[in-house]
Amino acid sequence: MKTAKLIEYLRVDRMPTVWCPGCGNGIIMKATVDAIDRLGLSKSEVAIVSGIGCSSRVTGYLDFNTLHTLHGRAIAFATGVKLARPDMTVIVMGGDGDMLAIGGNHFIHACRRNLNLTVIVFNNSIYGMTGGQYSPTTPTYAMASTAPYGSIEKPFDVVDLATSSGATYVARSTVYHYELTVKFIKAAIEHKGMAVVDVITNCHTYFGRYNKIPDPSEMLEQFKEKSIPLSKAEELSENELKDRIIIGEFRKVESPDFQELYKQLQEKARGEDGYKA
Amino acid sequence: MSERILLQGNEACALGAIRAGCRFYAGYPITPSSEIAEVMARELPKIGGVFIQMEDELASAAAIIGASLAGVKAMTATSGPGFSLMQEAIGYACMAETPVVFVDVQRGGPSTGLPTRPGQGDIMQARWGTHGDHPIITLYPSTVEEVYELIIEAFNLAEEFRNPVIFLMDEVLGHIRESVTLPPDEDIEIISRKSDEEFEEAEEIFLPFEERENVEVIPLAKMGKTRFHVTGLVHDESGFPVGTSNIAGKLLRRLENKIRLHADRIIKYEEFMVKDAEILVIAYGSVARSALRAVKMARLDDIPVGLFRPITIWPFPFKRLKELSKHISGVVVAEMNLGQVAREVSRVFKSRQHFELVSRVDGELISPSEILDAITKMYAGMTEF
Numbered sequence: 001m002k003t004a005k006l007i008e009y010l011r012v013d014r015m016p017t018v019w020c021p022g023c024g025n026g027i028i029m030k031a032t033v034d035a036i037d038r039l040g041l042s043k044s045e046v047a048i049v050s051g052i053g054c055s056s057r058v059t060g061y062l063d064f065n066t067l068h069t070l071h072g073r074a075i076a077f078a079t080g081v082k083l084a085r086p087d088m089t090v091i092v093m094g095g096d097g098d099m100l101a102i103g104g105n106h107f108i109h110a111c112r113r114n115l116n117l118t119v120i121v122f123n124n125s126i127y128g129m130t131g132g133q134y135s136p137t138t139p140t141y142a143m144a145s146t147a148p149y150g151s152i153e154k155p156f157d158v159v160d161l162a163t164s165s166g167a168t169y170v171a172r173s174t175v176y177h178y179e180l181t182v183k184f185i186k187a188a189i190e191h192k193g194m195a196v197v198d199v200i201t202n203c204h205t206y207f208g209r210y211n212k213i214p215d216p217s218e219m220l221e222q223f224k225e226k227s228i229p230l231s232k233a234e235e236l237s238e239n240e241l242k243d244r245i246i247i248g249e250f251r252k253v254e255s256p257d258f259q260e261l262y263k264q265l266q267e268k269a270r271g272e273d274g275y276k277a
Numbered sequence: 278m279s280e281r282i283l284l285q286g287n288e289a290c291a292l293g294a295i296r297a298g299c300r301f302y303a304g305y306p307i308t309p310s311s312e313i314a315e316v317m318a319r320e321l322p323k324i325g326g327v328f329i330q331m332e333d334e335l336a337s338a339a340a341i342i343g344a345s346l347a348g349v350k351a352m353t354a355t356s357g358p359g360f361s362l363m364q365e366a367i368g369y370a371c372m373a374e375t376p377v378v379f380v381d382v383q384r385g386g387p388s389t390g391l392p393t394r395p396g397q398g399d400i401m402q403a404r405w406g407t408h409g410d411h412p413i414i415t416l417y418p419s420t421v422e423e424v425y426e427l428i429i430e431a432f433n434l435a436e437e438f439r440n441p442v443i444f445l446m447d448e449v450l451g452h453i454r455e456s457v458t459l460p461p462d463e464d465i466e467i468i469s470r471k472s473d474e475e476f477e478e479a480e481e482i483f484l485p486f487e488e489r490e491n492v493e494v495i496p497l498a499k500m501g502k503t504r505f506h507v508t509g510l511v512h513d514e515s516g517f518p519v520g521t522s523n524i525a526g527k528l529l530r531r532l533e534n535k536i537r538l539h540a541d542r543i544i545k546y547e548e549f550m551v552k553d554a555e556i557l558v559i560a561y562g563s564v565a566r567s568a569l570r571a572v573k574m575a576r577l578d579d580i581p582v583g584l585f586r587p588i589t590i591w592p593f594p595f596k597r598l599k600e601l602s603k604h605i606s607g608v609v610v611a612e613m614n615l616g617q618v619a620r621e622v623s624r625v626f627k628s629r630q631h632f633e634l635v636s637r638v639d640g641e642l643i644s645p646s647e648i649l650d651a652i653t654k655m656y657a658g659m660t661e662f
Contacts, residue, residue, distance in 0.1 A: 044504045065500045068508035076336035080343025083327045109332040269322035
């Protein structure tokens with residue numbers, strides 16, 4: 001019944017999706033519209049912006065104002081949308097490569113500015129669309145098409161990156177934890193300021209096959225087994241937390257967002273002439 | 278009488294943009310364009326507009342496209358290296374048919390080149406900088422007063438054709454200060470965003486690229502009232518990606534025709550004493566000022582020479598040059614590059630005609646005497662027999 005209701009937020013005529021059977025992207029897409037539905041937002045007052053990649057194709061299946069933009073630039077496009085139309089709810093959706101490699105600069109600066117955006121990272125630790133190359137969240141020694149001997153690079157921790165860059169709402173979930181994902185996305189949309197939700201998802205087709213877990217359900221089982229709530233994780237040592245996925249709300253602070261501060265600046269500018277070189 | 282004020286080219290660009298209705302500016306500092314950002318940062322918040330200094334030019338270009346799709350007139354300004362970084366987004370704006378203005382205050386290139394000196398080496402970058410065939414409009418003024426008027430035109434053309442407009446300047450034009458008479462309101466035409474009223478309250482999704490009878494440029498809808506999808510992928514009239522070859526071909530041709538079929542309406546140029554001219558000097562931007570002086574000096578020596586100054590660089594004014602070529606025996610092109618416009622001009626003028634390129638790429642403005650020398654030598658060669 002619930003699912004049937006959520007279909008109205010989807011562009012069913014644009015389906016089937018480009019995603020492989022068993023891909024976790026659909027779960028995040030559903031969780032997003034579920035959160036929007038629970039918030040009671042109208043379709044026309046929401047803008048969803050994505051970049052390039054498997055997960056970025058999500059904008060083609062969602063019935064809102066949807067901008068499918070350039071690789072890495074989704075947050076920058078969304079910055080323009082949000083500042084031009086502060087009344088709109090602006091959500092950015094995309095993969096770990098799009099957000100943290102080619103778009104890494106925009107990611108950290110949007111966090112620093114505390115822009116009132118919701119950023120949902122489909123974190124599958126691989127470039128899916130181009131054929132399984134290693135990404136900025138590929139674990140060290142994991143295999144990928146461009147890491148045939150295992151990746152020697154250290155991965156980004158999306159939560160650490162967002163938190164240290166200044167995002168005021170930061171949470172992590174996995175596609176195994178559907179209700180939790182909905183809860184976090186809903187909280188992120190409601191949050192005033194930069195909100196980042198890191199959702200661990202499965203690319204069994206590439207990450208899975210290269211790393212001997214080609215079965216999507218097995219990958220989801222692993223997410224379940226590896227996950228540990230933040231409250232419990234705090235009691236464990238770094239060694240005990242190795243290979244674990246810490247899920248929960250990592251940061252939730254009230255702080256004036258860019259829009260609020262810019263409004264104050266506009267007021268000030270009306271009264272003063274400003275610095276003139 | 279309108280008041281005369283002293284303005285710098287970059288200031289005129291920013292103030293003209295605001296007059297045109299620009300209410301969103303995103304940019305990244307770069308010499309010699311930074312004053313545009315500084316004026317925008319000071320003036321936009323006073324009138325309810327938004328200025329944001331982005332983390333790089335990639336972000337700046339993306340942000341203005343986002344703002345424009347959300348319904349606000351938007352602009353960025355940069356110089357050569359930054360303009361290179363913006364190219365991918367320019368292609369996106371062409372594909373998503375987004376009205377935006379990109380200002381490029383040219384400096385010496387390539388690469389970091391000569392940051393504080395003028396150049397005109399971005400003529401071809403303005404035309405072909407982004408990948409793939411795409412429609413583009415490029416304007417290039419040559420005085421501060423014209424900067425002010427023409428940037429308004431740039432916004433108008435962007436709205437009218439739902440296309441990015443490249444506004445070229447150069448370091449000399451950006452930094453020169455001149456007394457300017459700002460045009461009164463009644464002399465200024467401002468084209469507002471064509472919004473589709475029909476879709477203001479619609480439940481249906483808006484089709485942002487739907488071809489309609491007797492409508493040349495498809496209006497954009499307002500977000501919040503309806504909703505739409507845009508992509509940089511080849512798409513059909515709904516805006517959704519389609520991979521079929523017939524739709525791809527149709528889309529690319531429609532985009533090209535949007536500008537090509539209206540070239541006459543877009544193209545602007547200025548002519549000085551071309552009627553009886555045997556030699557035609559072709560120059561644009563700040564170099565056109567030296568060229569005008571050279572032509573006046575040559576006329577004092579009874580040399581039948583005229584000046585043709587393209588104001589619209591792209592689409593290039595081939596048609597008018599073809600007409601002029603009928604009575605012109607020699608052409609002098611003066612430009613601060615190695616002949617980017619000269620190459621276009623050579624497509625019109627035949628080899629039997631005298632052709633001379635006065636070119637400088639050392640960061641120095643071409644002087645009137647250099648152009649006069651070329652005119653005098655050419656005329657001597659033509660009258661030898």
